[in-house]
Amino acid sequence: MIIDTHAHLDFPEYKSDLESVLSRAKDADVGCIINVGTSINSSEKSVTLANRFNNIYASIGIHPHDASKVSVENWQILERLVKDQKVVAIGETGLDYYRNRSPHEDQQRIFHKHLALAKANNLPVIIHSRDASDDCLRILDKHKNGTLKGVVHCFSGTKETAKKCIELGLYISFAGPITFSNADKLREVAKSVPIERLLLETDSPFLSPQPKRGERNEPSYLSFIIPVLADIYGLSVNDIKRITTFNAYKLFGIGEHEHEGKIAYAIRNSLYINLTNRCSNACSFCMRETYPIVKGHHLGLKREPTADEVLKAIGDPSGYDEVVFCGYGEPTERLDVLITVARYLKSKGKRIRLDTNGHGDLINGRSIISELKGLIDTICISLNAETAEKYEEICKPVFEKKAYPALIQFIKDSKQVIPNVLVSIVDIPGVDVEKCKKIAEELGVDFRVRKYNVLG
Ligand code: SF4
8 A cells, every 4th residue: 555645636627537536546555645735725725635534634724826925814714624533644845945925034934833733733744845945844843842843845945854854754755757757866866765754656647757747747657766766776666665654654653564574575575574573682783672663664562473383474485586584683583583584584485584683602602603504595694783892882792701702603504504794784883894894704704884863
């Protein structure tokens, strides 16, 4: 299921065939649509539409073009509409210095009012910003305390502006222009936006994506935008669908989401196995306890699965390039299950990777590497620091001083038995990347730097 977070289906363009548009949206897996008001009239129509169709939700607001015309009565109507249960956002509001249809002072004053209304009702705000980034960011910054949340829709700014929006806690969505052949710059900007802050939108009836450019847009045309985003992020179409749907749920509280941890989950064309949430480390950058979501998958297990349950969750593994023991916890905490499942996968000819903190020997009270021989093709061991002291500071291992030497020994042992060995660090401040790289070189294994906050 996917969510079009910005459409104007109340516009006259859909007067004669709205039902067909919605039917095509359903066929294209668009499960929810947020219909965004641009005036009092269109906000009222949005609420009416939302109450007519289960899968439509409403956003109410007055476009900056009309800021100079907003009356006290208009505002009272918005304050009444906001109480409707299908209203999930305020907007679109913001600043438009491209068309300049209202004086800047009026646009700014009304933008402030929308932000205050959104915060007072604990709703996200849908922001329109065109050629007005500096003023827009300045106003948003004034409102950043408290419950400011929202999305900058149809983003057309720079990487720097995107970064500031992200720092303010906002989401970003790209409409049809991301698909245009001359939009390389915009695609570069999109690449800089964390996938956890990305939303889908069409801005129907405007800005149809390629190959429908110039025609009336509609929610089903998300199917032309998603593959472009998948390409930008190096993910699959399903990944983009799942992640953006989860993001929309987080921001607007609509649509489907997972409630409990998955045992097996796909990212790109790899299948990941989540055996446990236990770990002998408590790394400062780990979000295992607080936010067990990776690329839209919920990984917080209610209980640890048996080997049979893992095999059932895997099903037919033939379609995957690789199976990875990873999850949100240390897989060697469950060595017996890991080995049973790996044996099955090997019997099916699968390539297997183990992501580990390298504490397997300490956890199991014996050297375990020989037990992994012939089962694991690639092992990725988290080095995380260039000294034992720093490792203890960052990873807070339960094995304390024993942890780092044991981890180094585990890398050496892996080198003797496992075909591909690599060590990784996370690029957090204070870690000496060059020294870590040198350790990897001396141990004769590959080295990788993982981005902080980028999982999966
Ligand atoms: S080793 Fe991995 S799972 Fe364990 S605390 Fe560190 S980041 Fe989290």
